[in-house]
Amino acid sequence: MLDDFLVRAALAGLAVAVAAGPLGAFVVWRRMAYFGEATAHAAILGVALALGFQISLFGGTLAAALAMALTVTTLTGRGLAMDTALGVLAHGALAFGLVAVSFLPAVRVDLSAYLFGDILAVGRGELAVIWAGALAVLGLLLWRWSALLTVTVSEDLAKASGLEPGRERLALTVALALVVAVALQVVGALLIVAMLIIPAAAARPLARSPEAMALGATAIGALAALGGLWGSLVFDTPAGPSIVVAATVVFAASLLVPRRG
Amino acid sequence: MxxxxxxxxxxxxxxxxxxxxxxxxxxxxxxxxxxxxxxxxxxxxxxxxxxxxxxxxxxxxxxxxxxIGYVPQRLAVDDRMPLSVRRFLSLPDRRDRDEMRAMLDKVGVPGLEDRQMTALSGGQFQRVLLARALLADxxxxxxxxxxxxxxxxxTAAFYQLIEDVRRETxxxxxxxxxxxxxxxxxxxxxxxxxxxxxxxxxxHVVTAAPEYRALFGLGTHGTMALYQHKHDHAHDACDHDHDHDHTPAHGTATQKDPAHAG
The missing domain is CATH 3.40.50.300 (P-loop containing nucleotide triphosphate hydrolases)
Incomplete structure (x- = not known):
């Protein structure tokens, strides 16, 4: 069954939904969209590093995304004007990555595969890595769930309850870097944040609890992955953008639903 | 300790x-x-x-x-996260349903468990914050x-509640x-x-201190200082109990005081 490229593509899309659903809820609650952009764009720099130094693509992407996410977290802790700083980092990372890739000798790098994903080319080994990464993210979030929620509601209340807000922020930072590495081949660096934000935002009107919103985001992400894949076959459109289009359609439909909570 | x-x-x-x-x-x-x-x-x-x-x-x-049970002066709970009172009371530690019901009763907002935090009035919100703080024992x-x-x-009811809690626990x-x-x-x-x-x-020591008067004995707080003065005076003169019942504005109450008038 895994010999079929379509089955592998569908399973890769589902893996992204599993990880991006609950993490996306936190991205929405904590207004981390720009943070996500900076981390995702750093992945292109990671691609250049991986190709240049002949290391694994997943490893290079993860390292670059993690470095960026930690940098941003440190800057946040110092109370810099985050909007501007993140804008500089997000676009700077993307531009540096694109320039770095152009220096790579002799390789005709298909950049669009990294910018917009190449889900139909996912092999068995890559699929295993993607699922391992997605399950790691899910495990991390489940483990820290209650603490993460408390810190998100109020860092002062969390601190009074004996939690360490810095540690929980670090957990989210690591989870974000992992999702970027996992989703790079599926939707590409430019659209990763879309898979975090759009399903979570679409799930919001249907949910009456944080848990329901996270689960809803996962379900909508899965629906978008399968629907987008189907659409890309039927209409012969690029798979990554088609998945995001499907998610956006669900989001638009969710605007028609009266809020439950 | x-x-x-x-x-x-x-x-x-x-x-x-x-x-x-x-x-x-x-x-x-x-x-x-x-x-x-x-x-x-x-x-x-x-x-x-x-x-x-x-x-x-x-x-x-x-x-x-x-x-530590902490009740902040305000908490910005916004609409992006769906959060019911019940879920909020269980952050970060899970609380028993009966325990939560009893605590909401105690702080004077019974039956609010399923209400969203964003749908609470100011007074309900503060009482829910207090309930969460008290659930941590x-x-x-x-x-x-x-x-x-x-x-x-x-405000009066809120502080009465705090005094009750302190007496009990x-x-x-x-x-x-x-x-x-x-x-x-x-x-x-x-x-x-x-x-x-x-x-x-x-x-009574602090309210008589000149540093305190310098901070609070001015402007609109002057009426308060006047009331305090009278209170201290009465306290010194005769050792009566503390069962004052000055609910009206204290400044005017003092001025109309028959002891001063006569």
Whole structure:
């Protein structure tokens, strides 16, 4: 069954939904969209590093995304004007990555595969890595769930309850870097944040609890992955953008639903 | 067995010193009230005691494993996260359903479990915050202007509730307030704060101190000082009990006092 490229593509899309659903809820609650952009764009720099130094693509992407996410977290802790700083980092990372890739000798790098994903080319080994990464993210979030929620509601209340807000922020930072590495081949660096934000935002009107919103985001992400894949076959459109289009359609439909909570 | 202590505590935001040289000790079962005008560092002191802001000088010592119940002056719960009262009460530790129902009853907002936090009125919200703090079975309850946004009867009922809780559980209370009436009626000890500790001691000592008068005996607070003066006088003259019932505005009450008129 895994010999079929379509089955592998569908399973890769589902893996992204599993990880991006609950993490996306936190991205929405904590207004981390720009943070996500900076981390995702750093992945292109990671691609250049991986190709240049002949290391694994997943490893290079993860390292670059993690470095960026930690940098941003440190800057946040110092109370810099985050909007501007993140804008500089997000676009700077993307531009540096694109320039770095152009220096790579002799390789005709298909950049669009990294910018917009190449889900139909996912092999068995890559699929295993993607699922391992997605399950790691899910495990991390489940483990820290209650603490993460408390810190998100109020860092002062969390601190009074004996939690360490810095540690929980670090957990989210690591989870974000992992999702970027996992989703790079599926939707590409430019659209990763879309898979975090759009399903979570679409799930919001249907949910009456944080848990329901996270689960809803996962379900909508899965629906978008399968629907987008189907659409890309039927209409012969690029798979990554088609998945995001499907998610956006669900989001638009969710605007028609009266809020439950 | 001291619960929490600050020694030579100083906190600076950039070049600006919000607090300096604050010494504070809270023992089990005490009610300590911190009063001070806006910008006097009251909330900074609370945040330093909680460990949210790092001291730039001195230190804060908490007894190991100290359970703190914290009621902030406000909490920005916005619409992006769906959050019911029941879910909020279980953050971060799971609470039993019956336990939650009983606590909401106790703080005077029964049956709100399924309500969304964003749908609560100001008074309901503060009571839910108190319920969450009490569910942790705290040894120290920290109330940072916890009655902000409540009207007069709501404030009175809220403080009555706090006194009931303290009587039942013996919890120590650190109350931050600019409500001087509360200072007089409920506290074992008052700390008058204005960047540093101006004066501290038992309520009647502090309210007679010139530093306190300098901070509060001006402007609209003058009526309060007048009332306080009368209270101290009566207290010194005859050893009557503390069962005052001055609910109307104290300034006018004093002026109409037959003792003064005659």
């Amino acid at each position: 001291t619960l929490i202590a600050a020694q030579g505590l100083g906190v600076s935001y950039g070049a600006m010193a919000a607090l300096r040289d604050v010494d504070l000790v809270i023992e089990p079962g005490e009610i300590v009230t911190v009063v001070g005008p806006n910008g006097s560092g009251k909330s900074t002191l609370v945040r330093a005691l909680l460990g949210v802001v790092r001291p730039s000088a001195g230190q804060v010592t908490r007894r190991a494993g100290l359970r 705290p040894e120290l309850l920290i109330l940072d202007e916890a009655t902000q946004g409540l009207d007069q009867p709501g 013996g919890v120590a209370i650190l109350m931050v307030s600019h409500d001087l009436h509360v200072v007089m009626s409920a506290s074992d000890r008052v700390i008058c704060l204005n960047g540093h500790v101006c004066c501290q001691g038992q309520p």
